[in-house]
Amino acid sequence: MPDTRLDVLCIGNAIVDVIANATDDFLSAEGLVKGSMRLIDADEAERLYAHLGPAHQVSGGSAGNTAAGVAALGARAGFVGQVAPDQLGNFYRHDLTAAGVEFTTPPADVGAPTARSMILVTPDGHRTMNTFLGAAQHLPISALDEAQIRSSAILYLEGYLWDPETPRYAMLRAIEVARQAGRKVAFTLSDTFCVDRHRDGFNVLLDEGRIDILFANQAEIEALAGVPHLESAVAAVKDKVSTLVVTRSEDGALGMSGGHGATAPAAPIGQLVDTTGAGDLFAAGFLVGEARGLGLEPSLRLGAICAAEVIQHFGARPETDLKALAGELVA
Amino acid sequence: MPDTRLDVLCIGNAIVDVIANATDDFLSAEGLVKGSMRLIDADEAERLYAHLGPAHQVSGGSAGNTAAGVAALGARAGFVGQVAPDQLGNFYRHDLTAAGVEFTTPPADVGAPTARSMILVTPDGHRTMNTFLGAAQHLPISALDEAQIRSSAILYLEGYLWDPETPRYAMLRAIEVARQAGRKVAFTLSDTFCVDRHRDGFNVLLDEGRIDILFANQAEIEALAGVPHLESAVAAVKDKVSTLVVTRSEDGALGMSGGHGATAPAAPIGQLVDTTGAGDLFAAGFLVGEARGLGLEPSLRLGAICAAEVIQHFGARPETDLKALAGELVA
Numbered sequence: 001m002p003d004t005r006l007d008v009l010c011i012g013n014a015i016v017d018v019i020a021n022a023t024d025d026f027l028s029a030e031g032l033v034k035g036s037m038r039l040i041d042a043d044e045a046e047r048l049y050a051h052l053g054p055a056h057q058v059s060g061g062s063a064g065n066t067a068a069g070v071a072a073l074g075a076r077a078g079f080v081g082q083v084a085p086d087q088l089g090n091f092y093r094h095d096l097t098a099a100g101v102e103f104t105t106p107p108a109d110v111g112a113p114t115a116r117s118m119i120l121v122t123p124d125g126h127r128t129m130n131t132f133l134g135a136a137q138h139l140p141i142s143a144l145d146e147a148q149i150r151s152s153a154i155l156y157l158e159g160y161l162w163d164p165e166t167p168r169y170a171m172l173r174a175i176e177v178a179r180q181a182g183r184k185v186a187f188t189l190s191d192t193f194c195v196d197r198h199r200d201g202f203n204v205l206l207d208e209g210r211i212d213i214l215f216a217n218q219a220e221i222e223a224l225a226g227v228p229h230l231e232s233a234v235a236a237v238k239d240k241v242s243t244l245v246v247t248r249s250e251d252g253a254l255g256m257s258g259g260h261g262a263t264a265p266a267a268p269i270g271q272l273v274d275t276t277g278a279g280d281l282f283a284a285g286f287l288v289g290e291a292r293g294l295g296l297e298p299s300l301r302l303g304a305i306c307a308a309e310v311i312q313h314f315g316a317r318p319e320t321d322l323k324a325l326a327g328e329l330v331a
Numbered sequence: 332m333p334d335t336r337l338d339v340l341c342i343g344n345a346i347v348d349v350i351a352n353a354t355d356d357f358l359s360a361e362g363l364v365k366g367s368m369r370l371i372d373a374d375e376a377e378r379l380y381a382h383l384g385p386a387h388q389v390s391g392g393s394a395g396n397t398a399a400g401v402a403a404l405g406a407r408a409g410f411v412g413q414v415a416p417d418q419l420g421n422f423y424r425h426d427l428t429a430a431g432v433e434f435t436t437p438p439a440d441v442g443a444p445t446a447r448s449m450i451l452v453t454p455d456g457h458r459t460m461n462t463f464l465g466a467a468q469h470l471p472i473s474a475l476d477e478a479q480i481r482s483s484a485i486l487y488l489e490g491y492l493w494d495p496e497t498p499r500y501a502m503l504r505a506i507e508v509a510r511q512a513g514r515k516v517a518f519t520l521s522d523t524f525c526v527d528r529h530r531d532g533f534n535v536l537l538d539e540g541r542i543d544i545l546f547a548n549q550a551e552i553e554a555l556a557g558v559p560h561l562e563s564a565v566a567a568v569k570d571k572v573s574t575l576v577v578t579r580s581e582d583g584a585l586g587m588s589g590g591h592g593a594t595a596p597a598a599p600i601g602q603l604v605d606t607t608g609a610g611d612l613f614a615a616g617f618l619v620g621e622a623r624g625l626g627l628e629p630s631l632r633l634g635a636i637c638a639a640e641v642i643q644h645f646g647a648r649p650e651t652d653l654k655a656l657a658g659e660l661v662a
Contacts, residue, residue, distance in 0.1 A: 020429075021650075054399070054426040054648060057388040068385070087418040087444070095385040098351075113418070317385060319352075 006102065007075040007291040008186075008284075009152035011174055013062025013136040013160050013167070014081030014105075015115040016088045017316070020055040022120035027128060034122065037129040040041055045132035048118055057088075058315050059095035060117060061136075062158040062190060065277045065316045069284025069306050071100035073330050075291060078102040080174075082139035082167070088114035089135070099317065104145060110138040112180050113149040117139060119276070127276055137164030141173045149174055151179035153291045154213070156283065159190030162198045174318075177209050184242075184290070186213035188283055189220040196223060208239040213243040213290065215283050241283060243290070245300070247282050249275075253304060255296045256285075264300035267308035277316025281306040288330065301330045337433065338406040339517075339615075340483035342505055343394025344491050344498070345412030345436075346446040346468045347419045348647070351386040353451035358459060365453065367524050368460040370494060377461035379449055379473040388419075389646050390426035391448060392467075393489040393521060396608045396647045398499040400615025401639050402431035403653040404661050406622060409433040409479060411505075413470035413498070419445035420466070430648065435476060441469040448608070458607055468495030472504045479511035480505055484622045485544070487614065490521030493529045506541050515621070517571075519614055520551040527554060537571040544621065545573040546614050552577055574621070576631070578613050580606075584635060585599035586617075588629045597632035598639035608647025613638040616653075619661065 027034055030048070040048065061081065070077035079096050083089030084306040085107040092114060115136035120128045139161075149155060155178040158185050161167045178185050187205065189195050195202065202224060205211055214237065221244075224231035230246070234256065238244045243257040252265040285306035289299025305325050306318070312321050323330055358365055361379070368481040373377065392412065401408035410427050414420030416438040423445060427434040446467035451459045470492075480486060486509040492498045509516050518536070520526050526533065531553060536542055545568065549561050552575075556564035561577070565587065569575045574588040616637035618631025636656050637649070644650050654661055 049425060052425070054390065054428060054429045055422075056646070057422065059385070091386075091388065094380060094383070098383060098385045315387070 002199060003151070004153040005076065005151040006078045006148070006153070007152045008067070008070045008156055008287045009078040009149060010063035010067040010070070010156045011078065011080040011171060012061050012158040013115055013133060014064060014083045014092050015061040015117050015131060015136060016092055017060035018055045018116050019058065019119045019121060020053045022053065022122055024122055027120065027122065032120070032128050032130070034128050035126050035133065037156050038193070040132050042132060045116070045118070045130070048130055052118055057091070059092050060316050062188065062280050063156060064096060064158060065280035066156060066284045066287070067096060067101045067314055068099040068317040068324060069221060069281045069322065070288055072318040073284065073288045073306070073326060074323045075288045079154060080105050080144065082135050082143060083107050083114045084112060084135035085109055086113050087142055087301040088116060104148070105143050108135060108138060108143070109137055112138065119123050125272070131153045133164055137166060139167040139170050141170045144170055144177070146177045150179045150183070151163055152178070153183045154186055154287055156186040156287060158188050158251050159194045159198065159202065162201055163194070178211065184212040185210060186215065186283070186287060187211045188279065189224060192219045192223045199224060199322060200292040206237070209240070210308050214243065215245050215247070215279070217247045217249070217279060243296070245303070247279055247307070253282065253300050255300050257296045260296065262297040262300055263291050264304050267304040269308045269312050271312060273312055274314045275311050278307045280316060281310040281318065283285055285326070292330070294329065298329055305329070334482070335484040336407065336482040337479070337484070339398070339401045339485045339487055339618045340409040340411065340480060341394035341398040341401070341487045341624070342411040342492065342502060342606055343392050343489040344446055345395060345414045345423050346392040346448050346462060346467060347423055348389050348391035348450050349386045349447050350389065350452060351384045351451045353384065353453055355453055358451065358453065363451070363459050363461070365459050366457050368462060369524070371461050371463050373463060376449070376461070383449060387466045388422070390423050391647050393491060393519065393611050394487060395427060396464070396611035397487060397615045397618070398427060398432045399430040399648040400612045400653065401619055403649040404615065404619045404637070404657060405654045406619045409483060411436050411470070411475065413466050413474060414438050414445045415443060415466035416440055417444050419447060435479070436474050439466060439469060439474070440465055450477065450490060456605060464495055468497060470498040470501050472501045475501055475505055477507070477508045480508045481514070483509070483514060485515045485517055485618055487517040487618060489519050489574045490525045490529065490533065494525070495533055510541065515543040516541060517546065517614070517618060518542045519546040519610065520555060521552045523550045526551050530555060537568065540571070542572050544576065545572045546576050546578070546610070548580070548610060574627070576617055576634070581586055584613065584631050586631050588627045591627065593628040593631060594633050595628060598635040600639045600643050602643060605610055605645045606642050608641040609638045611647060612641040612649065616657070623661070625660065629660055633657055635642055636660070
């Protein structure tokens with residue numbers, strides 16, 4: 001990559017995770033779909049919080065987790081997202097900065113606090129997310145540092161950004177700036193409910209050729225293509241992007257790039273503890289591989305290594321030395 | 332206990348724990364004594380936080396942990412402590428309330444945010460605490476609900492309260508109210524550095540007969556007595572209180588009450604994960620035993636069961652069903 005200052009610049013909702021245990025009965029009583037992410041307003045956030053068990057807080061957000069993973073691999077990562085000038089916002093900024101991520105988006109007093117997602121962990125280890133977007137949904141185009149975007153080899157965006165209108169336009173502008181500078185644009189479909197909400201918008205992005213690298217898991221790509229079969233879904237989407245990456249949990253991942261296909265098995269793990277962040281960290285590994293020109297198959301392997309690390313502990317950001325785990329892939 | 336509304340009312344510093352991994356080199360560079368708790372001001376809190384790795388936040392505070400343990404055993408627990416009207420304060424209140432603890436002390440805008448303790452976890456599992464007391468050090472006498480104190484079978488206080496002047500006077504007033512109502516007063520020495528700072532004050536409390544039940548670990552009681560031998564230290568202190576409880580980590584605990592002595596072994600554990608909260612939860616179990624009139628030895632055993640639960644996971648509050656673990660002791 002000529003004259004880049006960052007390898008991967010991630011734009012996403014800046015969200016602090018508020019994690020609590022919950023029973024299946026609690027989910028039923030609340031009418032929640034296990035494993036899904038739903039958006040809630042301030043009133044519902046307050047009501048649900050009052051019913052939530054004791055919790056702990058960790059910085060999250062899909063693209064934020066990816067940025068932390070990119071930095072943990074020793075690559076140059078940046079993050080763009082909106083926090084409020086409050087304690088949660090300070091906490092969020094601290095964690096990314098401490099992870100080595102460049103995070104210069106100023107906090108904004110937009111009358112809403114920093115976003116938080118109440119994550120209900122059921123005894124089976126599944127997580128059901130209730131996200132109050134707060135300040136995150138106010139990320140304006142003016143918060144973008146266009147010079148930063150132009151000097152980043154890859155711009156990475158989360159599908160969740162499509163939910164609130166203001167960040168959607170910021171995202172579209174960021175894509176424009178990156179493409180004009182000849183940078184790559186990567187995008188994740190985020191989750192199936194997100195795809196259901198925004199299928200048309202996502203398809204326009206793809207049809208117009210604005211996305212170079214698309215990340216999806218099997219359910220998401222099937223939802224996007226509207227077909228309940230992996231191969232048909234991949235066939236329907238693969239020609240719209242330079243590189244398509246589909247993650248398949250314990251079945252590994254597959255990639256398609258320029259008519260060439262590759263697969264990588266899931267990296268071996270000891271014990272599965274918490275799947276949160278698996279997709280975010282897979283993306284981190286793959287993008288670092290891409291930024292370094294490793295090629296499709298090694299990049300998939302690097303993604304698998306990062307995903308395997310994050311699912312062996314609670315929390316969606318790496319806790320062990322990813323560089324060491326990646327070995328010669330990032331040496 | 333005649334006409335009590337709460338079994339145990341705990342007064343302590345309301346502190347959110349900010350937990351991050353750190354290396355031994357980091358502790359050395361910062362001049363920190365591993366395993367200790369030091370008090371820091373706002374400037375130092377900001378400076379240290381800027382150097383801290385990514386963190387997660389959980390509600391803590393010694394007496395707050397004990398209150399959560401008492402409630403987890405199915406007993407009636409209350410907590411008194413000062414938070415600010417901010418996000419950390421809301422978080423702290425939520426966690427205690429969600430744990431079933433009565434926490435009615437109103438937040439106060441005293442120009443300082445809710446307290447937090449930056450806890451540095453070294454690879455050997457030891458924890459070094461850096462506490463910014465913030466709002467906690469402003470707990471005034473006027474925040475006490477004297478009717479609540481009078482209707483609580485046991486008033487439990489942490490030695491850490493002695494550090495800031497304002498809560499010290501609130502604590503002394505609470506003791507007075509409890510004693511006048513014929514309630515029991517329990518006190519923990521908190522840590523050896525705390526004893527070193529306040530040995531004279533603690534000894535006055537004991538000499539004046541204001542404490543019924545004293546909790547200490549071996550190092551703390553030796554520090555209080557000024558002798559480096561457990562038996563001599565116990566002999567020097569035991570006649571000043573109705574009940575003396577000394578915890579000895581994996582060597583179990585001993586109790587002295589009315590000339591009668593008892594011991595209990597440490598409860599068996601699978602894997603030691605994190606010793607934070609062991610003393611707090613031991614106190615919770617013992618106090619519930621005391622409130623229910625179980626007698627000295629069964630109360631020690633109940634303390635040991637609660638301590639064993641909390642050291643098998645990260646965090647200083649119970650995560651599994653303490654009532655079930657305690658079995659017929661609390662049936």
